[in-house]
Amino acid sequence: MACIRKKIKRLLRQLQFHAWKHTCFPKNFCTLFFAMPELPDITAYITALEARILGQKLERIHLGSVFLLRTVAPPLESAEGRTVTALKRIGKRIAIGLQNESGGNLWLVLHLMIAGRLHWKAPQSKLPGKAGLAAFDFPNGTLILTEAGSKRRASLHVFEGEAALEAINPGGIEVFSTDLEGFRTALTRENRTLKRALTDPRIVSGIGNAYSDEILHTAQLSPITQTHKLTPEQWQRLFTATRETLTEWINRFNAEAKKSFPEKVTAFRPEMAVHGKFNQPCPRCGNPVQRIQYADNETNYCPTCQTGGKLLADRGLSRLLGSDWPRTLDELEALKRK
Numbered sequence: 001m002a003c004i005r006k007k008i009k010r011l012l013r014q015l016q017f018h019a020w021k022h023t024c025f026p027k028n029f030c031t032l033f034f035a036m037p038e039l040p041d042i043t044a045y046i047t048a049l050e051a052r053i054l055g056q057k058l059e060r061i062h063l064g065s066v067f068l069l070r071t072v073a074p075p076l077e078s079a080e081g082r083t084v085t086a087l088k089r090i091g092k093r094i095a096i097g098l099q100n101e102s103g104g105n106l107w108l109v110l111h112l113m114i115a116g117r118l119h120w121k122a123p124q125s126k127l128p129g130k131a132g133l134a135a136f137d138f139p140n141g142t143l144i145l146t147e148a149g150s151k152r153r154a155s156l157h158v159f160e161g162e163a164a165l166e167a168i169n170p171g172g173i174e175v176f177s178t179d180l181e182g183f184r185t186a187l188t189r190e191n192r193t194l195k196r197a198l199t200d201p202r203i204v205s206g207i208g209n210a211y212s213d214e215i216l217h218t219a220q221l222s223p224i225t226q227t228h229k230l231t232p233e234q235w236q237r238l239f240t241a242t243r244e245t246l247t248e249w250i251n252r253f254n255a256e257a258k259k260s261f262p263e264k265v266t267a268f269r270p271e272m273a274v275h276g277k278f279n280q281p282c283p284r285c286g287n288p289v290q291r292i293q294y295a296d297n298e299t300n301y302c303p304t305c306q307t308g309g310k311l312l313a314d315r316g317l318s319r320l321l322g323s324d325w326p327r328t329l330d331e332l333e334a335l336k337r338k
């Protein structure tokens, strides 16, 4: 059985590479296969990094791709020789705070986007060929950033001081530092579908395609309900479901990250209720999970639990969700509050 699973995994990996080369695959194939790390994944990376690099000196940085670095000043080399004093999540980004002996504060900010992943290797490890974007050498190990595929979406910014760092924050509310009223205010600033409101980085911080599907399933709300239509009882349900779903996954991933560095960051976890579970039975009611396809994305939901039995998979409804969406995930991620 384990052998068959290995074979299937290998085959899927091969398919991934072909998908980039040939257009006969659906254009959202890669987006669906990989997925952008969200709040629970980023939290797990930070937990694992805190145990390894906090208090350590960043000795050298090796860049594997010139496209990764998106700032020119301060220069990347100015981070070398500094000690890691803080790790922070900003939306779906990881910020590494570094100080020199005189107390000067520098931040390296990584956005993994869809196919970027972090790895912890032995000290002085080399950057892997094509996929290697950057290596950060510490005395106790090397942090390596890779990105699968040929699209260079992952990014690295260097900022000096806290104020400059804040400039990259898209401005979405933090679910764990707001109350129900703050949550409702943020989500109703514009009339959006719930799916869009939850995943817009200007509205809510750190949530993407996977956890929005899980949150809406827990809240038993339709992804296409518009935020201006929600009743007070539904707001309460959505707010509670958002916190509970994220807490459950953060706890699960943090427990894993305390044991070993998170090497298998994927949005498709067998324990998920609906995300990535098209046609599989809903864990609450047993009916098959459905999907709506739009832009380069899809959302999964259970009609029985979320939409009063109504199938949303017809063209008109896909269009409704599509019209509430930028053309690509990249565009959604690039949104910033003015």
Ligand SMILES: [Zn+2]
Binding pocket: 282, 283, 284, 285, 286, 287, 302, 303, 304, 305, 306
């Ligand atoms: Zn169900």
